[in-house]
Amino acid sequence: MGKLFGTNGVRGVFEEDLTLDFISKITASLAAFFKKGPILVGYDGRVSSTIISKVVIATLSSSGLDSAVCGLVPTPCLQYATKKLGYNGGIMITASHNPPQYNGLKVIAKDGIEISREDELKVEEIYFTKKWKISKKFGIITTEPKAIDVYLSGIKKQINIKKIKSLHPTIVLDLGNGAQAEAAPILCKDLGCKTILINEKIDGAFPGRGSEPTPQNLEKLSKMVVKSKADFGIAFDGDGDRSIFCDESGKILTGDRSALLLSKYILQKYPKSKLITSVNSTSVIEKIASDSQSNVLRTKVGSVEVSRKMVKEKAIIGFEENGGFMFGKHNQVRDGSMTMAILLDLLATTGNSLSKEMDSLPPSFTTKDKINCTKDEFKKIIQILQSEPYKKDLTDGIKLSLDTSSWIMVRLSGTEPIARIYAESSSQSKLDEIFNKYLQKVKAVLDR
Incomplete structure (x- = not known):
């Protein structure tokens, strides 16, 4: 991983490590990397996003590149519009699920997907060697009004709208004060859904429940789904690229479990396909894939890793355990x-409730947590866990396979100064035992 780019773009605390001077210089580096425009620029609802966007477009212009601003949009909207509307690249101003004081840049290639790790290093080389330039001719700055319409149109092409409308579904949308408030309610209306909105006002402080949907902060969503007798609920993260579901009984589903269901549905229609996921995702996906003679390939953690592997392998599905699901026939992000929309299509096709569909999946139980951790402390954690008598995977941090259905994994975050701990097992009691044991081991290292 580079010095500036983390797991997912460039991020930092605004006005501390993400200063306006740094933003200008990293944008100048991006301009030198792209070489030509036009570049599509969008942003989420964070307080600092609009001022950062002004610096970005001014720097692109001074570098001689044309740009167009599509305004406040979800990240996947900017990505899809970059591809479909013929832009040479895109810059999304967001820090995704990070706390409000953070912001950052996600850099999109002309194919609508974040640039590769190799290209991130090229941008960093330009930055550190200061190989940017001021153009004698300013680039033209315009607006792009079609981004959301193009994005939603692309989604609707992938599903059976008539069948969904016949279902007359009721959905609770927890928009998390984030960017999907600009798109998801419109999509639901177009699909004939009755919608109940929670945290629908865009607010960069994310006062409703924070910028990241977790089982711990979705109690309001759960209660509203039950109260309104909705077919399901869904919660989005700050920039709208991830989603967590709630079934009709109010049960919050993990990203892994919902990904298993969606993958099963898609692979039934497209057997003998390829699926990409990261090393910290559920091991049950191999069983789901084998039922359709499909193959699972794993990567390091990070949507960039999964997306770029999807392109290389021509994979139809990609996903992360955090609620990030990718459908290759739309865009590999x-x-x-x-x-x-895929879940609506599934429920309209089967006629079953979400809970019944979930019950059809093989059992698996997963959990995760995070603790404050420096790079030096993480090295000590790796050393301790390497002495464990189990099969080890060092693709990203360290993953110990304890038996055929149980594993534990620890990795250093690429976006925050924390270590993330993941685990999976075949029963809740066994999962609790494993997770508590290794969480204490990790904490013991940090307490020394």
Whole structure:
């Protein structure tokens, strides 16, 4: 991983490590990388996003590149519009699920997907060697009004609208004060859904329940689904590329479990396909894929890793355990609204409730947590866990396979100064035992 780019773009605390001077210089580096425009620029609802966008477009212009601003949109909207509307690249101003004081840049290639790790290093080389230039001719700055319409049109082409409308579904949308408030309610209306909105006002402070949907902060969603007798609920993260579902009984589903269901549905229609996921995702996906003679390939953690592997392998599905699901026939990126549309298509096709569909999956139980951790402390954690007598995977941090259905994994976050701990097992009691044991081991290292 580079010095500036983390797991997913460039991020930092605004006015501390993400200063306006840094934003200008990294944008100048991006301009030198892209070489030509036009570049599509969008942003989420964070307080600092609009001022950062002004610096970005001014720097692109001074570098001689034309740009167009599509305004406040979900990240997958900007990505799809970059591809479909013929832009040479895109810059999304967002820090995704990070706390409000953060912001950042996600850099999109002309194919609508974040640039590769190799290209990130090229941008960093330009930055550190200061190989940017001021053009004698300013680039033209325009607006792009079609981004959301093009995005939603692309989603609707992938599903059976008539069948969904015949279902007359009721959905609770927890928009998390984030960018999907600009798109998801419109999509639901177009699909004939009755919608109940929670945290629908865009607010960069994310006062409703924070910018990241977790089982711990979705109690309001759960209660509203039950109260309104909705078919399901869905919660989006700050920039709208990830989604967490709630079934009709109020049960919050993990990203892994919903990904298993969506993957099963898609692979039944497209057998003998390829599916890409990261090393911290559920091991049950191999069983789901084998039922349709499909193959699972794993990557390091990060949507860039999964997306670029999808392109290389021509994979139809990609996903992460955090609720990031990718449908290759639309775009090889995480997309909260596309994911919601696939679930609507599934329920309209089967006629079953979401809970009944979930019950048809093989059992698996997963959990995760995070602790404050420096790079030096993480090295000590790796050393301790390497002495464990189990099969080890060092693709990203360290993953221990404890038996055929149980594993534990620890990795250093690429976006925050924390370590993330993941685990999976075949029963809740066994999962609790495993997770508590290794969480204490990790904490013991940090307490020394």
